[in-house]
Amino acid sequence: MVDLLFKKVEYYLNKLLEDIAMGEIGLPDIQRPFVWNRAQVRDLFDSMYRGYPVGTLLFWESGLSGRHRKLGLDAKQKSPRLLIIDGQQRLTALYAAMRGVPIVDKNFSKRRLKVAFNPLEERFEVANAAIERNPAWIADISALWAPNTNLLVFSNGYLGGLQAKRGLSQGERGRILDAINKLYTLQQYPFSALEISSNANEEQVSDIFVRINSKGRSLNQADFILTLMSVFWDEGRVALERFAQAAQTPSEDGRPSPYNPYFQPSPDQLLRVVVALAFRRARLTHVYAILRGKDLETGEFSEVVRERQFELLRSAQAYALDLQNWHDFLHVIKLAGYTHKSLILSETALVYNYALWLIGRRDFGVPEPQLRSIIARWFFMTALTGRYTGSSESRMEQDLAMLRGGRGPESFAAALEREIQAVLTPDFWSVTLPNQLESSGARTPAQAAYYAALVLLDAPVLYSHMKVRDLLSSNVQPVRQALERHHLFPRSYLRKLGVEDWLINQVANFTVVEWRDNIEISDRPPSSYAPALEQRFTPEEIERMYHHHALATAWYSMDYNEFLEDRRVRMAEIIKQGYQSLP
Numbered sequence: 001m002v003d004l005l006f007k008k009v010e011y012y013l014n015k016l017l018e019d020i021a022m023g024e025i026g027l028p029d030i031q032r033p034f035v036w037n038r039a040q041v042r043d044l045f046d047s048m049y050r051g052y053p054v055g056t057l058l059f060w061e062s063g064l065s066g067r068h069r070k071l072g073l074d075a076k077q078k079s080p081r082l083l084i085i086d087g088q089q090r091l092t093a094l095y096a097a098m099r100g101v102p103i104v105d106k107n108f109s110k111r112r113l114k115v116a117f118n119p120l121e122e123r124f125e126v127a128n129a130a131i132e133r134n135p136a137w138i139a140d141i142s143a144l145w146a147p148n149t150n151l152l153v154f155s156n157g158y159l160g161g162l163q164a165k166r167g168l169s170q171g172e173r174g175r176i177l178d179a180i181n182k183l184y185t186l187q188q189y190p191f192s193a194l195e196i197s198s199n200a201n202e203e204q205v206s207d208i209f210v211r212i213n214s215k216g217r218s219l220n221q222a223d224f225i226l227t228l229m230s231v232f233w234d235e236g237r238v239a240l241e242r243f244a245q246a247a248q249t250p251s252e253d254g255r256p257s258p259y260n261p262y263f264q265p266s267p268d269q270l271l272r273v274v275v276a277l278a279f280r281r282a283r284l285t286h287v288y289a290i291l292r293g294k295d296l297e298t299g300e301f302s303e304v305v306r307e308r309q310f311e312l313l314r315s316a317q318a319y320a321l322d323l324q325n326w327h328d329f330l331h332v333i334k335l336a337g338y339t340h341k342s343l344i345l346s347e348t349a350l351v352y353n354y355a356l357w358l359i360g361r362r363d364f365g366v367p368e369p370q371l372r373s374i375i376a377r378w379f380f381m382t383a384l385t386g387r388y389t390g391s392s393e394s395r396m397e398q399d400l401a402m403l404r405g406g407r408g409p410e411s412f413a414a415a416l417e418r419e420i421q422a423v424l425t426p427d428f429w430s431v432t433l434p435n436q437l438e439s440s441g442a443r444t445p446a447q448a449a450y451y452a453a454l455v456l457l458d459a460p461v462l463y464s465h466m467k468v469r470d471l472l473s474s475n476v477q478p479v480r481q482a483l484e485r486h487h488l489f490p491r492s493y494l495r496k497l498g499v500e501d502w503l504i505n506q507v508a509n510f511t512v513v514e515w516r517d518n519i520e521i522s523d524r525p526p527s528s529y530a531p532a533l534e535q536r537f538t539p540e541e542i543e544r545m546y547h548h549h550a551l552a553t554a555w556y557s558m559d560y561n562e563f564l565e566d567r568r569v570r571m572a573e574i575i576k577q578g579y580q581s582l583p
Contacts, residue, residue, distance in 0.1 A: 026080030058086035222268030276355035278316035282396035337452030453578025459548035526556035
C-alpha cells in the first residue's frame with residue numbers, strides 16, 4: 001500500500017471563507033498584491049453560477065506550534081492549520097468580492113473587487129459607474145451576503161427599484177427571484193481540496209505543486225517562499241513588500257525612498273538579492289532548506305543552524321534594503337551608460353548585478369571607485385550578452401561560485417575581470433556582435449548597448465547639436481519623447497523597392513533623431529533628406545557625427561543590403577569603444 005502524503009477533503013465555499021476569516025486557513029495574499037484582473041474574477045463567479053468546476057485547491061498542513069505568528073485578518077485569531085499552496089488567487093477573489101474586503105493591487109493600491117449581477121439576464125459584469133446607476137443590476141454582490149442582509153427584504157428591494165423604472169411581468173418577477181436565490185446559494189458551492197501532510201518537507205510540497213498545476217497562474221518558487229515567510233518570518237516578507245511598494249512612486253513627504261525612474265523591483269526579485277548575499281546562492285530552492293535549519297554544506301538539521309542561518313538572512317536583507325546601498329548601485333547603472341529605463345531589457349540582470357555589488361562592498365571590502373568600475377563593466381557585459389536570460393539561476397550560481405574562497409578586494413575584481421575577458425574576446429567584437437546586430441527585433445540587447453555606448457561617448461543625436469545623454473534623461477516626461485527611433489532608409493521607400501519588412505526593420509536601419517527631425521524626414525529617401533540635413537553642420541561635425549552613428553560617408557548613396565552589412569560592423573565598433581571608455 002502506497003503511503004499517501006495527502007488526503008482529499010470536501011468544502012463548501014462558506015466554510016472556506018469562514019476558515020479564512022478565523023485564520024484556520026492562512027491567506028496572506030488578502031493584504032498582498034493581487035494579480036488577477038477584474039474580468040477573471042467576473043468569469044470565476046460566472047463559472048460557479050453555471051455549475052462548472054473551478055479547480056482543486058492545494059493546502060499544506062502547517063504543523064505550527066503556538067510560537068509561530070498568527071495569520072488572518074484579526075490579531076486574536078489562531079495560527080493557521082492550513083497554508084494555501086495552490087488557489088490563493090481564487091480564494092482571494094472570492095473572499096474579497098463576497099465579503100467586501102479591499103485587496104491590494106499590483107501597484108500596492110487598495111481597491112474593492114466589485115462584481116455586478118443582472119438577475120433578469122443572469123449575467124455577471126465588472127461593476128462600473130453605468131451599472132451602479134442601472135436598477136437592473138445588483139451593482140455589488142457582496143451586499144447579498146452581508147451579516148445583516150435578509151434575502152427576502154433584499155429581493156423585494158431590488159424588485160421595487162426595477163418595477164419603478166420599467167415595470168415587470170409576473171414571469172419576470174419569478175425569474176428574478178430564482179436568479180437571486182441561485183446567486184445567494186453560491187456560498188454552498190462545493191470545492192475539493194488536497195491537504196498535504198505536515199510530514200512532507202518543503203521540497204516535496206513544491207514538487208507536488210509543480211506536478212499537478214498545469215494551467216492558470218502558476219505559483220512560482222518565489223511565490224511559494226514568500227508564502228512560507230508569512231509564517232516563519234513575516235517581518236521579513238513585510239519589509240520586502242514595503243520596499244517594493246515604496247519603489248513604485250516618489251515619496252509624498254520628500255523623505256528618502258527606494259523610488260527611482262529605472263527599476264521598481266518586486267518582492268521576489270529583492271528576495272533573490274538577499275539570498276545571493278546571505279548564502280551565495282541563486283536558486284531559491286535553497287531557501288526551503290534554510291527555513292528548516294539545514295546546513296547547506298553538511299546537509300544536517302538543527303535549531304542552532306536554523307537560528308544562525310536566519311540571522312544571516314536578516315542581516316543580508318537589512319543590507320540589501322539599505323537605501324544608501326540601493327541608490328549607490330543605481331548610480332553605477334547610469335555610469336555604465338544605461339541612463340534610461342528603455343535601455344534596460346533584463347530586470348534579472350539588475351537583480352544579480354545588485355547582489356554582486358553588495359557582495360563586493362560588504363564581504364570583500366572593495367574600495368568604492370574600484371567597485372563602481374568593475375560592476376559598471378560587468379553590467380555592460382551582462383546586458384550586452386543577455387547573460388542572465390534563459391537559465392538565469394544556473395548562470396548566477398556559476399558566477400557566485402567564482403567568488404568562493406576569495407578574500408579581499410583584489411580577488412573579487414580579478415574574478416569578475418577574468419570572466420569579462422573570457423566573454424568579450426576579439427572575436428566577440430569583430431564576429432559575434434555584428435552577427436547579433438543582424439536582427440529585426442524592436443528591442444535587442446545589442447541595440448540597447450549601442451545607445452548606451454552613445455551616452456558613454458557623449459555623442460550627439462544624429463543631425464542635432466543635442467546630446468543623446470541629455471535627451472535620454474529619465475527626469476523629464478514630455479508630451480512627445482525627445483528622441484525617436486527612425487528608419488534611416490524609410491519603410492515606405494523600401495517597400496516601394498520590394499524590400500520585405502523583416503529586412504526593413506533591421507537594427508542597423510535604425511537610429512535616434514529628435515522628434516521634429518523625424519517628422520521632417522517622414523518617408524523621404526535618404527538621398528533626399530540626408531544631404532539637406534548635412535548643411536546644418538561643418539564637415540568636421542559631420543565626420544564625428546557619422547562616426548558615432550556608425551555611418552559611412554555618403555551612406556545614403558549605398559545599396560541597402562551593403563549599407564546594413566557595413567553599419568553592423570561599425571555599430572559593433574562603437575559599442576566596443578563605449579565599453580572601453582568605462583573607468
